[in-house]
Amino acid sequence: MASARRRFRHVRNEGFRCEHCGLPVRRLANGSCRNHCPHCLWSKHVDVVPGDRASRCRGMMEPVAVQADARRGWMVVHRCRQCGAVRRNRAALDDPVQPDGFNELLRVAALAAKKTNGHWQTT
DSSP states (O other), X not given: OHHHHHHOOOOOOOOEEOTTTOOEEOOOTTSXXXXXXXXXXXXXXXXXXXXXXXXXXXXXXXXXXXXXXXXXXXXXXXXXXXXXXXXXXXXXXXXXXXXXXXXHHHXXXXXXXXXXXXXXXXX
């Protein structure tokens, strides 16, 4: 049952209003699921498996790091302020309508490096 649940992926490509900065966030043009604000990069803990909206937590997820993934590109690492869950999400730098802010991505990366004394951590 756990493996079947892991494979579940129902993408909900819908817009929302960021609960951190208030920006109206438009859905991704490529049909993928946008799960964070392109302006401040904050997210909300709504999924257990991407797109399922099954999390009961509903806490705000702070962008705490940025990672490079060889296959998926830049990844924003979020940590839930309510339950502590950590999730990686692909940055949408190439969205033609409302791309993620590259300067904000760099700011998050710099803060993460400062907090870890320049040593990159994966979690």
